[in-house]
Amino acid sequence: MASLRISGVSVAFGGNRALDGVGLSAEPGRVTGLIGPNGAGKSTLFDVASGLRRPSSGQVFLDGRDVTRTSPAGRARRGLARTFQRLELFGRLTVRDNLLVAAELGPDRRRAHHAVTETLTRLGLTHLADSPPDALPTGVGRLVEVGRAMVIRPKVLLLDEPAAGQDSEETERFAALLRSLTDDGTAVVLVEHDMSLVMGVCDEVYVLDLGKVIASGPPEVIRNDETVLAAYLGDA
Numbered sequence: 001m002a003s004l005r006i007s008g009v010s011v012a013f014g015g016n017r018a019l020d021g022v023g024l025s026a027e028p029g030r031v032t033g034l035i036g037p038n039g040a041g042k043s044t045l046f047d048v049a050s051g052l053r054r055p056s057s058g059q060v061f062l063d064g065r066d067v068t069r070t071s072p073a074g075r076a077r078r079g080l081a082r083t084f085q086r087l088e089l090f091g092r093l094t095v096r097d098n099l100l101v102a103a104e105l106g107p108d109r110r111r112a113h114h115a116v117t118e119t120l121t122r123l124g125l126t127h128l129a130d131s132p133p134d135a136l137p138t139g140v141g142r143l144v145e146v147g148r149a150m151v152i153r154p155k156v157l158l159l160d161e162p163a164a165g166q167d168s169e170e171t172e173r174f175a176a177l178l179r180s181l182t183d184d185g186t187a188v189v190l191v192e193h194d195m196s197l198v199m200g201v202c203d204e205v206y207v208l209d210l211g212k213v214i215a216s217g218p219p220e221v222i223r224n225d226e227t228v229l230a231a232y233l234g235d236a
């Protein structure tokens, strides 16, 4: 069963149909890519999935349960975590405390300190644990944001442009991290403009354009899809 299933979701901002009947499934242990030109609706779809925006129609299911009317906090308790395109860290708390705040809101508070230590090790950030994110380069800040989402061991992890600002070595390490998350059975949904990362790491890719899914399938199919090339990859 899909960990996250989105069905027939529509959102309009005034006369602008940001999402128009969008469907998407994210399976456990797989990375599902979501790509499309600027303004295609990717972040809006994450907002609908995480409960920050109520769709005018359509449904969201977590592990088969309809959560369309569940609050963001309720969805987090059911194992959904996300990152934001714009970093949403507490700039002056330490990296460790940024993770701890999230861990203590998760389902297992007693494990919070242990989970933070484990996550910092996994991300290779232990040496920066006592630094405030404000003092770190953006690429590292993004990793801290991913850590804050990972620390509750989510079933579904939505990542909004996590590799922006990372250099090629950091991106490579990040790809390995994504694979290790799927080994844990996490369903990862990745919004990302770095096409080599998307094509290298995703099992399945959805392409959004002007609020509609114009193609979905494995990376090798998407890479050669004429509609996708015309809408997006051609000028990427």
Ligand SMILES: Nc1ncnc2c1ncn2[C@@H]1O[C@H](COP(=O)(O)OP(=O)(O)OP(=O)(O)O)[C@@H](O)[C@H]1O
Residues within 6 Å of the ligand: 013, 016, 018, 036, 037, 038, 039, 040, 041, 042, 043, 044, 045, 085
């Ligand atoms: N709060 C809002 N109010 C009005 N319009 C919005 C709002 N949020 C998004 N939009 C519009 O909805 C459409 C989809 O935007 P969205 O940010 O979801 O796209 P995106 O694919 O994430 O783009 P990007 O790659 O630039 O982040 C765009 O036309 C955008 O201008």
